Amino acid sequence: MxxxxxxxxxxxxxxxxxxxxxxxxxxxxxxxxxxxxxxxxxxxxxxxxxxxxxxxxxxxxxxxxxxxxxxxxxxxxxxxxxxxxxxxxxxxxxxSDLVWADFRKAQLDKLPVTDRIVFGPAKPRYKVTVFTDVNCGYCRALHQHVDDFTKAGIALEYVAWPREGVTSTAGNPTPTYTEMVSVWCAADRKAAFSAAKEGKQPKSATCANPVKDEFDLGVRLGVTGTPTIVAEDGTVLGGYMTPDQLIEALQKRGIKPIGG
Incomplete structure (x- = not known):
């Protein structure tokens, strides 16, 4: 269905x-x-x-x-x-894959980097967008390698995609959405994000935030689960990957390093 x-x-x-x-x-x-x-x-x-x-x-x-x-x-x-x-x-x-890639790239290019939570080197070789949920197991496993991704020259640009959705069937904010809002509204987003990936509940916080808009964006782009990794050209590379697997996938798609 x-x-x-x-x-x-x-x-x-x-x-x-x-x-x-x-x-x-x-x-x-x-x-x-x-x-x-x-x-x-x-x-x-x-x-x-x-x-x-x-x-x-x-x-x-x-x-x-x-x-x-x-x-x-x-x-x-x-x-x-x-x-x-x-x-x-x-x-x-x-x-069809080419159509989707062009559409994703155009839409993601409109998303400011300030609305993402970015981990990576100052001058990355590659940048990828990762639609993520703070509670999903594979998302947490991916983030455990964040230092290895950085060493490999890969910047992970995280975008919020609470798997439970934004509201429940009763019309209330879902627990995951509320938690991700607290992460995106934290004084130190990166620290709150990493802590949440380790199962630590963030301090409750609210603010003007992009979580709902990013969830809606993911739906429009055909995202159905997390993590979903998207290359700069709009190609979906897959879900959980190690740094070596991600680089291999990028090279197989013919995606060149930044400035290369």
Whole structure:
């Protein structure tokens, strides 16, 4: 089942469905541009979905749509939708992966470094964004290597992503969200962050903070768990990794050191 339920009609790996188009006169439909037609088709399927991007797809006759953390392909006439990865058989490239990488990079470039908690050398060879939860086991295991990452020339730029979400079903702030707000509002964020990773409850604090916005950003970027490590080019490299594994993953993707 797709998260948020809006793609529940397309539970298979690749599917095509006919959209229930909103009623409108034939001449109005003729006047509508393809992007508007695609937008109305998606909204006709899920009226509350937030559409982030609509662009022509490499697949002739289709547009690629990023909405609420999902990437789908919709026909220009608004009648059909495809889900799944689009592979270019001639180049052996995953075109969906490239679309996501470009989108993630553009969105993450807008996130100020002051809203992140950064561990790393003064002049890093590599920078990665890490969507993290202070309580998840693999997140804590990753942070145990923070000094090794620094020695390897890697800067870890942590972004808040409480796995429990921001609010409970009762509408109250979740314990993890409250804890992460306290970390981001601490006088010494890095110290509070490292202590929380060791299971030490931070001193309760509130302030203007980016935790909810960063959680929402992660949802829009398709984050489903923590840690999620994203390279500077927007590529998701994986979850828990050692410094050596991370460098290998960066090099395999052809990501060059900063200034290299």
């Amino acid at each position: 797709f998260k948020n339920g809006w793609l529940a009609l397309c539970a298979s790996v690749v599917c095509a469905v006919a959209f229930a188009q909103p009623a409108r006169a034939a001449d109005d439909a003729a006047k509508a541009g393809p992007e508007d037609t695609v937008r109305q088709a998606v909204l006709g399927l899920a009226s509350k979905v937030k559409i982030e991007s609509i662009r022509p797809a490499p697949l002739p006759g289709f547009y690629q749509v990023i909405a609420s953390g999902q990437l789908v392909y919709v026909s220009a006439d608004g009648k059909y939708m495809l889900t799944g990865n689009l592979i270019d058989l001639s180049s052996k490239k995953d075109m």
